[in-house]
Amino acid sequence: MRYPRCNLHTHTVFCDGENTAEEMVQAAIADRMELLGFSGHSYTPFDLSCCMSPENTGAYRAEIARLREAYRGQIRILCGIEQDFYSPEPATGYDYVIGSVHYLWAGGSYLSVDESRESFCRAVEEQFGGDVYRLTACYYETLAQVGYKTGCDIVGHFDLVEKFNEGDCLFSTSDYRYRRPMLDALEQLLRQDVIFEINTGAMSRGYRSTPYPSAYLLRRIAEKRGRVMLNSDAHSKNALMWKFDEAAQYARSCGVGGLTVPGEHGWQVIPLGRERL
Ligand SMILES: [Zn+2]
Ligand SMILES: [Zn+2]
Numbered sequence: 001m002r003y004p005r006c007n008l009h010t011h012t013v014f015c016d017g018e019n020t021a022e023e024m025v026q027a028a029i030a031d032r033m034e035l036l037g038f039s040g041h042s043y044t045p046f047d048l049s050c051c052m053s054p055e056n057t058g059a060y061r062a063e064i065a066r067l068r069e070a071y072r073g074q075i076r077i078l079c080g081i082e083q084d085f086y087s088p089e090p091a092t093g094y095d096y097v098i099g100s101v102h103y104l105w106a107g108g109s110y111l112s113v114d115e116s117r118e119s120f121c122r123a124v125e126e127q128f129g130g131d132v133y134r135l136t137a138c139y140y141e142t143l144a145q146v147g148y149k150t151g152c153d154i155v156g157h158f159d160l161v162e163k164f165n166e167g168d169c170l171f172s173t174s175d176y177r178y179r180r181p182m183l184d185a186l187e188q189l190l191r192q193d194v195i196f197e198i199n200t201g202a203m204s205r206g207y208r209s210t211p212y213p214s215a216y217l218l219r220r221i222a223e224k225r226g227r228v229m230l231n232s233d234a235h236s237k238n239a240l241m242w243k244f245d246e247a248a249q250y251a252r253s254c255g256v257g258g259l260t261v262p263g264e265h266g267w268q269v270i271p272l273g274r275e276r277l
Contacts, residue, residue: 004270006035012060014060017234021038024036029071033241080094098153098155098156099149100157113161136177140181140185166207179216198250218251227267228251230244230247
């Protein structure tokens with residue numbers, strides 16, 4: 001069976017993306033994609049910078065429904081959501097849910113994990129006593145519950161906390177204080193039967209040279225037979241299938257035997273062959 005050209009992690013101007021949903025659909029068709037799933041950021045009232053407002057959420061759903069009809073026969077369109085752990089409204093009525101932890105709750109406020117290197121370092125100093133491993137442990141303890149909390153099908157960017165840590169510049173990813181909570185979260189999420197994404201979004205936006213998750217983590221996911229999917233976390237029409245061939249090669253090299261995609265009747269695993277995607 002052939003791997004379909006598809007992506008389920010897509011942002012638009014309804015949240016913090018650069019293009020309209022229709023521009024994304026047209027770019028996907030031009031790129032011979034068979035399926036495009038949208039995943040606008042859920043409403044987070046404590047930080048309005050990246051999310052969809054409640055009004056925008058309604059407009060988003062209506063627009064994706066319109067596009068699904070307008071482009072029927074050319075591309076299959078799904079309406080999902082990237083549900084933040086701390087979003088107050090439950091994610092209901094979507095084709096699928098990506099569950100992500102973008103914020104930590106510490107010291108009586110919500111701290112962004114991925115806004116900037118400066119805000120990350122400030123959070124370590126101000127809320128975690130200067131101990132970066134306390135912050136990373138807090139992140140993974142939160143992530144460990146993301147399946148239960150959001151009801152997600154897919155876990156977004158598992159090791160997001162490594163975003164600004166290229167080359168281990170802020171902390172050691174092989175330190176047990178980092179790995180133990182990460183592997184605990186993995187165990188718990190395997191029990192929640194979620195799909196793990198290989199996410200090339202930080203590559204397309206120039207933050208990282210490799211996808212999430214790290215090779216160390218992806219090998220463990222593969223050993224434990226966790227389900228894996230390729231997603232681009234596209235914020236622009238140029239990034240819809242960003243480096244998917246490389247990401248598939250990366251998956252093979254880490255022992256992943258197949259990739260999960262949405263079939264006509266639920267999730268389906270496509271064996272990972274040698275062909276280009
Ligand atoms: Zn995200
Ligand atoms: Zn995203």
